[in-house]
Amino acid sequence: MRSIAADFPSREISFNEYDVMFNLSRAPGRQLRLRDLNRHVLLTQPSVSRLVDRLALRGFVQKHTDPTDGRGALIELTDAGFELFRRVALQHMDTITERIGDTLSADELTQLTALCDRLRGSD
Template identity: 45%
Template sequence: MTDRRLAVAAWEALFRAQHEMFARISDDFEGAQLTQAEYDVMLTVARAPEMTARLRDVTANMLISQPSVSRLVDRMVSSGILSKCADPDDGRGSLVTATDQGASAFRAMAAAHARTIAEHMSALDDDELATLKTLSDKLRSSLGDDGDLETGETDTTHAD
């Protein structure tokens, strides 16, 4: 059995580090073309083939409720960042696709955001970063998370 005190201490350290890091990298979105929530949507869309993702996949990757994601996506469609159409494989679902404007805004934001993340993560060396990723993936996998644990280079943070 796992040492409970150590497990709690490790969780608290992980949670606090994530929370503090998230606060620091959130500054990237002040005055940016995309809000942090829009960036999160675009991250899922940009990683999908042909920059088109099922709305349910976008929702699954977000940390907000399905109705909130739907409203956010609708605002992004209205602002020209995404287009939306019925999913031909699922009559109840929708597909969202990055527009040229959205893809351009995402690429610019992703580059800047990745620099900020790398800067803050530079407290760890490459071996430590690889270990952190492996351990984080293992934790997520143990929870039954069906997210993409094999993603290579990340353009985000936020992430989870």
Template identity: 35%
Template sequence: MAELLDDPRITAIGLLSETFIGLSARFAAQFAGHKLSPVEFEVLMRLARSPGHELRMTDLAAQTSLSTSGVTRVVDRMERDGLLQRRACPTDRRSSYAGVTNAGMTKLADTLPGHLELIDEWFTGQLTPAELDQLLGLLRRVRDAVNPCATAGVPERGGACDPAIDPDPDASETLTAR
């Protein structure tokens, strides 16, 4: 039993979890100062970093930790707050797009400087540039294995997600790292 408890795989996942929890707590406090939840910030970032500052709702759900019904609730709330807008897909009446409004971009522009300071202070600033490059590559490899839909709707990353390989898009509504 001792060798199982001391297994480096347990240590690796424990360190990853502790790091994520610690960073998430610092980020959530900063987001709250801007009247954003972590999920709302994630949605704004995903959309702002997408071509045309928009994504199909299904791709937004696949890229985030939200189920399709969860993304609908968040987008509805953010649309009421004027941060997002929704438009029908011209080629598929069953689909719609969520896009960032000017007010959403302004909210993001107000939030990002402090967020980047926290990232630098508590995460990337702890690493050399070479270590950061290596970490990014390793995290992408693991992310792509465990969440193959994380880049759904991004043309240069392969486009749409294959639901047959999506582990469980409805499993969680918590913030995920990008």
């Protein structure tokens, strides 16, 4: 992960900002409760909150009060944020492909995906 982060191809967003945008892009309606977002990234809650605030100032995400719980916040990826995410994702995928290449066979990739999905489902 350190080497992939070190080779991260964007100067517009950081690797951690990309991670937040990636998780939002996969969520229904491109939005998550802040506490749910915290469970999906490798940052502390205060760090995620500051990062979200920075992304909001730049227009890449919006924060809304959660209508089901006024104490909570919903974080939504804006259209501008999604377009930036997609652009960076293509470059980032090239970096990952260069690093990993043909190291794993198709069967091994399928197995790795299944294992990661299983681990992700265990929270």
